[in-house]
Amino acid sequence: MATEILSGKVHVQTTINGEQVDFLAEPRESLLEVLRDHLGLTGAKEGCNNGNCGACNVVMDGALVNSCCVLSVEAAGASIETIEGVASPEGLHPLQQSFLENAALQCGVCTPGFIVAAKALLEENPNPTEYEVRWWLAGNLCRCTGYDKIVRAVLDAAERMRAEA
Amino acid sequence: MRAIQYAAPSTVEDAVAILAEHGSDARMLAGGTDLIVQVREDARDTGVFVDAKKIPELMELSVNADGSTTLGAAVPCHQLYNDAHFTATYPAVTDAARIIGSTGIQGRASVGGNLCNSGPAGDTIPPLIVHSAVCNIAGPDGERTVAVEDFCTAPGRNVLADGELLVSLTLPKPPAGSGSHYLRFIPRNEMDIAVVGAGAWLQLDGDTITAARTGLGAVAPTPLFVQAAGDALVGMTADEDAFAVAADIARDAASPIDDMRGTIAHRKQLSYVLTQRALRGAKARAQGGSPTNGH
Numbered sequence: 001m002a003t004e005i006l007s008g009k010v011h012v013q014t015t016i017n018g019e020q021v022d023f024l025a026e027p028r029e030s031l032l033e034v035l036r037d038h039l040g041l042t043g044a045k046e047g048c049n050n051g052n053c054g055a056c057n058v059v060m061d062g063a064l065v066n067s068c069c070v071l072s073v074e075a076a077g078a079s080i081e082t083i084e085g086v087a088s089p090e091g092l093h094p095l096q097q098s099f100l101e102n103a104a105l106q107c108g109v110c111t112p113g114f115i116v117a118a119k120a121l122l123e124e125n126p127n128p129t130e131y132e133v134r135w136w137l138a139g140n141l142c143r144c145t146g147y148d149k150i151v152r153a154v155l156d157a158a159e160r161m162r163a164e165a
Numbered sequence: 166m167r168a169i170q171y172a173a174p175s176t177v178e179d180a181v182a183i184l185a186e187h188g189s190d191a192r193m194l195a196g197g198t199d200l201i202v203q204v205r206e207d208a209r210d211t212g213v214f215v216d217a218k219k220i221p222e223l224m225e226l227s228v229n230a231d232g233s234t235t236l237g238a239a240v241p242c243h244q245l246y247n248d249a250h251f252t253a254t255y256p257a258v259t260d261a262a263r264i265i266g267s268t269g270i271q272g273r274a275s276v277g278g279n280l281c282n283s284g285p286a287g288d289t290i291p292p293l294i295v296h297s298a299v300c301n302i303a304g305p306d307g308e309r310t311v312a313v314e315d316f317c318t319a320p321g322r323n324v325l326a327d328g329e330l331l332v333s334l335t336l337p338k339p340p341a342g343s344g345s346h347y348l349r350f351i352p353r354n355e356m357d358i359a360v361v362g363a364g365a366w367l368q369l370d371g372d373t374i375t376a377a378r379t380g381l382g383a384v385a386p387t388p389l390f391v392q393a394a395g396d397a398l399v400g401m402t403a404d405e406d407a408f409a410v411a412a413d414i415a416r417d418a419a420s421p422i423d424d425m426r427g428t429i430a431h432r433k434q435l436s437y438v439l440t441q442r443a444l445r446g447a448k449a450r451a452q453g454g455s456p457t458n459g460h
Contacts, residue, residue: 003174027171050202063272069201073171138355139267
């Protein structure tokens with residue numbers, strides 16, 4: 001059977017933070033545009049819109065990705081985790097608490113991306129070195145903090161999470 | 166971004182049919198980290214995006230009966246460096262996969278996509294060259310293979326004709342006693358495009374080099390296979406004198422340009438230094454160790 005070539009508004013079914021979500025989008029729209037403009041999930045931010053800054057980081061089928069570099073229609077059948085799914089009804093995620101206590105944010109635009117990326121790191125490597133944290137987060141740009149407090153917050157959160165585990 | 170059409174075929178045949186029908190207006194979409202940005206920024210005018218990731222052959226990563234590895238064109242970088250067998254067998258390729266863009270780029274970007282983007286500085290291409298990779302191409306007239314060093318033809322251009330796609334790469338099983346390394350120079354620690362990149366592969370019998378291949382990126386219109394450097398090493402003792410001979414040949418083979426990332430003189434010198442370091446790293450791995458000069 002010949003493959004259908006999709007154009008105009010396409011119906012996409014996906015899973016976001018564990019819930020099935022349906023949306024209509026044109027193929028030219030990015031996953032980031034869908035999250036922010038169609039679904040009201042404005043945690044992921046548009047920074048550079050070309051894959052350099054990490055402000056739009058989400059986890060898609062287990063891999064950290066820049067949602068500005070994913071087409072809306074590629075979300076079909078995928079499982080996506082955004083910053084909105086990080087906290088639980090019981091409270092903030094240890095990373096979020098640690099960012100607050102370590103003053104790891106100023107303007108906050110990069111923060112959702114940093115937390116999504118750092119969470120992905122700690123799930124893969126619960127005890128990273130400072131070098132590993134800096135390397136993993138090299139694709140997340142912050143123009144306020146100078147990174148030091150962010151790195152310390154991630155290491156602090158990692159320690160808390162290991163203690164709780 | 167301009168309006169586009171999107172297709173997600175599940176077979177190579179369907180992908181070829183779409184590519185053939187739409188000609189140069191269609192392009193395969195793997196990780197999209199080049200293509201989506203290029204179209205959004207009007208650097209490329211692609212109207213039909215053909216998603217590679219629903220086609221099993223393009224997502225394959227498997228070891229064949231003869232010990233060679235099939236690497237599907239759309240397999241993302243992060244899958245490669247999380248694969249213990251692949252990393253141990255083709256370390257120069259994973260050296261490159263770890264340093265392309267960021268973690269978020271590596272979650273999507275593929276080696277096949279890096280090759281098809283055909284940038285002179287594509288980090289995975291010199292490693293594929295030193296590992297003697299072969300490109301498996303499908304098109305309206307059937308299948309063909311091309312040695313990876315012959316794939317790129319000019320900046321952003323390659324041997325793929327309209328209707329053709331890169332299905333996978335075949336990487337031969339490296340012989341016992343061999344090792345490889347890739348590294349690049351950039352003015353910061355990460356998230357940058359190579360000023361020069363160098364890859365090397367060596368096979369040793371004791372201290373004697375029995376086979377060698379080196380490659381360079383960002384010093385010519387296409388990534389270079391510096392065949393003369395590897396050939397010169399055969400029969401030599403794997404020491405600093407030998408590596409200096411090969412590095413001299415690499416410097417002579419480089420024909421770089423001056424641009425925002427580096428000068429001709431700097432890139433010629435880097436071709437020497439990085440070839441030397443890549444050979445040291447390849448030797449260390451051939452002897453069961455690790456490179457000491459990082460990435």
